Amino acid sequence: MKIKSILIANRGEIAIRIARTARKMGIKTFMFLTHEEPNAHYLKHADEIIDVSEETFYNIFTNIDKIIESALKFNIDAIHPGYGFLSENPALARECKHNNIVFIGPSDKHIDQMGNKGVARDIAIKNNVPVLPGSTGIITSQAEAEKTAASIGYPVIIKAVAGGGGKGMRVARNKDELPRMFNAASKEAMSIFGNAAVFIEKYVENPRHIEFQVLADQHGDVVHLFERECSIQRKHQKLLEEAPSPALDEANRERMGRDAIKLCRATGYYSVGTVEFLVDEHLNHYFMEMNTRIQVEHPVTEEITGIDLIEQQIRVADGEKLSLAQKDIKLKGCAIEFRINAENVQSDFSPENGILEKIKFPSKRHVRVDAGYVDGDIIPSCYDSLIAKLIVKGSDRKSALKTAISAINGIQIKGVKTTLPFFKMVLNNDSFREGIYSTSFIEKELEQNFYQEDNEMVAAILLGMTEYLKEIESIDHAEIREKNVSPWLFSRFLKK
Structure with a gap:
């Protein structure tokens, strides 16, 4: 194996996960020590730590120049981006290639192709892989979005072409909702991916x-x-x-x-x-x-x-x-x-x-x-x-x-x-x-997003009632007559 060392350009559990396999393969691992997490648990799994604590996290895990510079400085063979951050950024893969560093992932061309939902969709259509009815390309205006949605039929989903992780997506169930959802998807796509381009597909209920x-x-x-x-x-x-x-x-x-x-x-x-x-x-x-x-x-x-x-x-x-x-x-x-x-x-x-x-x-x-x-x-x-x-x-x-x-x-x-x-x-x-x-x-x-045992609910009710009674009992006798207190609680107070 030519790869003898890897810079793990990530943090948390995925950095540990990558390091575990690299160690098994006899590969040396490097990780970043950041200002935000000086005592991070994942650093204990690195063979060598690169101290970049003078930088903010944004200037590390999303900074291609800094990552490449670090790999070159320490003569590191390869870079593993994990998930998130720059893992699907073709520019990182491209810079690795230009600097003779192995990018542990696909080529920049493949990230460009398949990471773009619109391009990937076209490739699927050309190769007879089924896709949902949708726009034939990027939607550039609200008027075009309205025309496309009408031809597909509501409901539709508006998706960022450079999206991922559920970001830059909005569902419009009728023509009245479309302008608001189109603008929301475009703005979110721009703020997160730096690319406001969207396309539209038929929305499948309950898939x-x-x-x-x-x-x-x-x-x-x-x-x-x-x-x-x-x-x-x-x-x-x-x-x-x-x-x-x-x-x-x-x-x-x-x-x-x-x-x-x-x-x-x-x-x-x-x-x-x-x-x-x-x-x-x-x-x-x-x-x-x-x-x-x-x-x-x-x-x-x-x-x-x-x-x-x-x-x-x-x-x-x-x-x-x-x-x-x-x-x-x-x-x-x-x-x-x-x-x-x-x-x-x-x-x-x-x-x-x-x-x-x-x-x-x-x-x-x-x-x-x-x-x-x-x-x-x-x-x-x-x-x-x-x-x-x-x-x-x-x-x-x-x-x-x-x-x-x-x-x-x-x-x-x-x-x-x-x-x-x-x-x-x-x-x-x-x-x-x-x-x-x-x-x-x-x-x-789901009626609610969390599970409660029956005894947990009873305990919560009793605790709330106890605190409420304490509050009532602390009120002045004359003052209590002016408050809107139930006859049951008032009679309980008088018995005291």
């Missing part, structure tokens, strides 16, 4: 979001590693993923996998990647987009195939041929991933920051934890809210769900609120347990 993991080398070999079901979402942001999808049978799996591979072959794509589809109630699938990076949810695929995707990604970047043929890749059991975020689900998933006083996960068979924090760490406001990923496995979906419930009940996190109460609510939902759900699951299936 499933199913993605296929692909792996391709630089010699023309391509395989898929089955699918992941990603339909549990909030505002197009994934919260829970499982593999395989409970909706697909072997025939559907074969068709979708074949289409995913077809897109890779058509473009000469190499590296890991994810081809994402919408699936309607009749199990018709439609190409949506391609992510040209390692995904947050990649562990579920690793658990059902036994294949280390980070290792494969590094080997492909190093120029190796795939050692895997499609016939060799077997689907074994079921895996589910829970994104444990620092968010208050009782307050509409608002971000939580502060000190993580305690974090403890159960240690048991078929439970994997990819965590970026330990006791005493600070959850900063400048990064995403992901604390850890809990991944459970079972011989089938039923056993995986059983393990999930046990594992989640055994997690202890203090100091910040998390998404754990939401997952308890999902796991206690009959539709989810039966595998019958769609991207509208939260809106249509």
